[in-house]
Amino acid sequence: MYRSHNCGELRESDIEKEVTLSGWVQKTRDKGFVAWVDLRDRYGITQLVFDQDRTSETLLEQARNLGREFVIQVKGQVIERASKNPNLPTGNIEVLVTALTVLNQSETPPFTIENETDGGEDLRMKFRYLDIRRNPVKENLIFRSKVAMEVRKYLSDAGFIEVETPYLIKSTPEGARDFVVPSRMNEGQFYALPQSPQTFKQLLMVGGLDKYFQIVKCFRDEDLRADRQPEFTQIDCEMAFVEQEDILDAFEGLTKYLLKEINGVDIEKFPRMTYDAAMKKYGNDKPDIRFGMEFGELNSVAQHKAFNVFNNAELVVGIAVPGANSYTRKEIDKLTDWVKRPQVGALGMVYCRCNDDGGYKSSVDKFYDQDDLAQWAQVTGAKPGDLICVLSGDTNKVRAQLSALRMELAERLGLRDPKEFAPLWVIDFPLLELDEETGHYHAMHHPFTAPKPGQLSLLETDPGAVRANAYDLVLNGNEIGGGSIRIHDKQMQAVMFKHLGFTPEAAKAQFGFLMDAFQYGAPPHGGIAFGLDRLVAILGGQETIRDFIAFPKNNSGRDVMIDAPATIDDAQLTELGLRLNVPLE
Structure with missing residues (x-):
């Protein structure tokens, strides 16, 4: 019998039981006259203790020679742990080892088998069987x-x-x-x-x-x-x-x-x-509806002035970004650069600040007055403190571009709660x-x-x-x-x-x-x-x-x-x- 219990199930009710455990060595700590080993399997971690008074000098020496990820079997008695660990389900007990068998030795792993590892993704994929030993995977x-x-x-x-x-x-x-x-x-x-x-x-x-x-x-x-x-x-x-x-x-x-x-x-x-409504309101056929920022189509309120970028576009469309009027000009410029990346493909972005006093300040003030910008806010549902971001171009392309911007802004603003x-x-x-x-x-x-x-x-x-x-x-x-x-x-x-x-x-x-x-x-x-x-x-x-x-x-x-x-x-x-x-x- 390789084990009577797994490494995650022993509790204070098991104190004084004789048990057999098997697993991998997570880490060892040596204080000279006593050594501790964390033994890990799929179910959890149990601390093992070796000391020259209660076990033997031979066992203590064996424990000192254990390396990370050695596969071992131990026999021993469950005892109360002196320094309890409230972060472990088994943290109130430890096993005083009376026998140790090395079932297999291990090379030093290329990355640490910990929740937070030092291994990059490529390395961990190459040694996926080791990565699977980590709790997250x-x-x-x-x-x-x-x-x-x-x-x-x-x-x-x-x-x-x-x-x-x-x-x-x-x-x-x-x-x-x-x-x-x-x-x-x-x-x-x-x-x-x-x-x-x-x-x-x-x-x-x-x-x-x-x-x-x-x-x-x-x-x-x-x-x-x-x-x-x-x-x-x-x-x-x-x-x-x-x-x-x-x-x-x-x-x-x-x-x-x-x-x-x-x-x-x-x-x-x-x-x-409907598919048509999804494309019109969100720019894609799989919209995230955990948050707003629905599209507002601005052709009727933006194509009546001398701004030819909008006049020549098949679609002018914008979103109201909640609370984003706090963005600095530098942050807005970075956002413009983001939509101009080849992965998104927009030629540029027009913005309009919705100020707390009810006024508006846009990047195209030369062409649009306060009444025009108020209509933009009405169409996009913008409120004081929001930022209106506007893109224009061919309908299918500009919808996809604004959809990408909407999702990026939602990530930045923490609107995509994975628990919702x-x-x-x-x-x-x-x-x-x-x-x-x-x-x-x-x-x-x-x-x-x-x-x-x-x-x-x-x-x-x-x-x-x-x-x-x-x-x-x-x-x-x-x-x-x-x-x-x-x-x-x-x-x-x-x-x-x-x-x-x-x-x-x-x-x-x-x-x-x-x-x-x-x-x-x-x-x-x-x-x-x-x-x-x-x-x-x-x-x-x-x-x-x-x-x-x-x-x-x-x-x-x-x-x-x-x-x-x-x-x-x-x-x-x-x-x-x-x-x-x-x-x-």
Whole structure:
């Protein structure tokens, strides 16, 4: 028996018990005639004591020779601790050691295994197995496990059936690039790793399973950010015989349940906002509604003077920043420089101070009088003490720029409290999105999304006006889930493929199996997929998903711990029918 107890469970009620503990040496302290060792495992830390009077000189010498992260087993008696540590659950006791066995020695770790470590991110990713020993990472992974278990419990209790779908599938256009896998037994042919189980879960509805879910790995070969990984995990769900309202009710329930069980937070209302309203009021389709700073469109009150920057703009739009009239000119200039960065792309920023005496002072006083600026304040909802920030330009670009500024200012002003949760349904997305480079439409979500009832005919006359029977669930400015009511009729699906530029032959080659299935009584169905990594991070008070993944990739999509991706040898390439150094024509 390696242990009778773990390192986090002994208390004063255990005094005088004989115990066996195993774990890692956190640190040692030697006072000559006595030594203490902090022993750590997943559950906590227990202090061990060795002294030449109560144990033996031999044991004391063994303790002195222990290094950090040695794996040891000890036997001993629980005793009351003379200098109690109120910061440790085990801080009132210690174990007087009577036997010590070194189970494994350790090299000196490349960084300290402490809550606050001296290791940089790259180093810790290279030695991720050591990083997992630190409490912040360990607790994040335990937290993730708890969330996943609660998801399974809720959905199982609601009648959902967990079904595994294949990982080796056919490459299909779903927006991002596929990761492809060569087939040795079918030379020149490739599997793809799934971007989602989309078609399979629809086939399960055709199969009559009615309610499906799966916590599943998905793969997308796309550019990475802090909240993106090439492999990620979805809570994938589908339901038959449902309309949009049924889906929203079901997964509002799941989200409420998780917020209550995981965070102890009761949320009653999940407001709903159309895509068009979200873009107009917040400049993006996943707005953070924990704070205000809603957009005020200023064209009607700012394009009547000789200021051509505004006159020539498609949209002039501003926000009122609460209390920011206290900003110095230098701070405002820095804010202007921030929006002019390439990542944001604004050409400049106009500002207007709302003074406590009710007057206004702007950077364009030459063109606008006090009455004009008062109208700016009215449109943006600015109050005395606020600062109005105004951008102008092409509508889509300027909305994105002001949205970025709004979020940056919210961070600076401490308005994004991670312990506050503000969910939001965004609905009525465009069905199709115009690619400005090619002039062609593509599906905003995926080709299987149904248009809103009664709008199919608009595909012929005004495809950009068609709204999708689709919805996203937003939490604290992050999309945590998205889905739609699906097309379940073969003829309607054929019309959709046509408008997405598929020839009948291409549609059959790519999706013939799904079209065939629709001939055998496909029920009305719809679903949603939550990003588990992102959901867990937000519930955990953070937004970077990498902190909640056991073995994440870096921003280049590499696993620096195992050094992947890597080359494979010529024999493997030959076996797979692939060749090295063959130039592309």
